[in-house]
Amino acid sequence: GDSVTQMEGPVTLSEEAFLTINCTYTATGYPSLFWYVQYPGEGLQLLLKATKADDKGSNKGFEATYRKETTSFHLEKGSVQVSDSAVYFCALSARGSTLGRLYFGRGTQLTVWP
Amino acid sequence: DTAVSQTPKYLVTQMGNDKSIKCEQNLGHDTMYWYKQDSKKFLKIMFSYNNKELIINETVPNRFSPKSPDKAHLNLHINSLELGDSAVYFCASSPGLAGGTGELFFGEGSRLTVL
Numbered sequence: 001g002d003s004v005t006q007m008e009g010p011v012t013l014s015e016e017a018f019l020t021i022n023c024t025y026t027a028t029g030y031p032s033l034f035w036y037v038q039y040p041g042e043g044l045q046l047l048l049k050a051t052k053a054d055d056k057g058s059n060k061g062f063e064a065t066y067r068k069e070t071t072s073f074h075l076e077k078g079s080v081q082v083s084d085s086a087v088y089f090c091a092l093s094a095r096g097s098t099l100g101r102l103y104f105g106r107g108t109q110l111t112v113w114p
Numbered sequence: 115d116t117a118v119s120q121t122p123k124y125l126v127t128q129m130g131n132d133k134s135i136k137c138e139q140n141l142g143h144d145t146m147y148w149y150k151q152d153s154k155k156f157l158k159i160m161f162s163y164n165n166k167e168l169i170i171n172e173t174v175p176n177r178f179s180p181k182s183p184d185k186a187h188l189n190l191h192i193n194s195l196e197l198g199d200s201a202v203y204f205c206a207s208s209p210g211l212a213g214g215t216g217e218l219f220f221g222e223g224s225r226l227t228v229l
């Protein structure tokens with residue numbers, strides 16, 4: 001079945017460090033891929049998305065490229081800030097899904113220290 | 115105005131009790147969802163309604179009963195609460211079925227603690 005695997009956290013970085021959070025997926029066909037972010041005490045928000053192979057999603061300095069050959073969608077940011085501390089979720093939806101089901105990874109906690 | 119609002123935000127209750135969580139969205143969306151987030155942050159869909167019609171019903175104990183009186187509201191009633199029901203329950207909505215754009219709009223969550 002469809003699933004998403006994320007690197008286990010927690011990830012702890014100093015401000016201005018480079019961030020990578022790995023995400024790989026298993027799906028039949030070509031799914032759409034997403035990164036969501038959950039700030040403390042809040043619900044999840046869509047951070048970025050990519051709907052086909054080689055697409056790059058980007059937002060707020062974060063980027064992720066849809067790699068079909070490695071079934072990956074790793075999240076990167078060149079210089080993290082304290083305000084980026086949150087839980088990050090990779091997710092997929094099966095193309096042509098009539099049910100609208102999203103499959104989420106287990107989330108990766110990021111803590112950025114000043 | 116909060117786009118997706120849930121009440122209550124916190125709920126502490128005893129095993130065996132019955133409780134409800136309410137959700138309302140003012141985005142004009144057709145589809146609403148309930149997700150459960152466990153203590154390890156794992157997020158799993160429970161139910162989905164599209165225009166008041168149940169379209170996703172995951173393997174959830176029948177103690178959980180969703181109700182959608184109209185497309186702006188989706189409530190969750192839980193009977194005979196058990197310790198394992200302790201979690202954060204998120205309501206979400208999307209303009210259509212989320213498989214299209216993948217964008218869900220989440221509420222702030224309702225933290226349920228069963229003692």
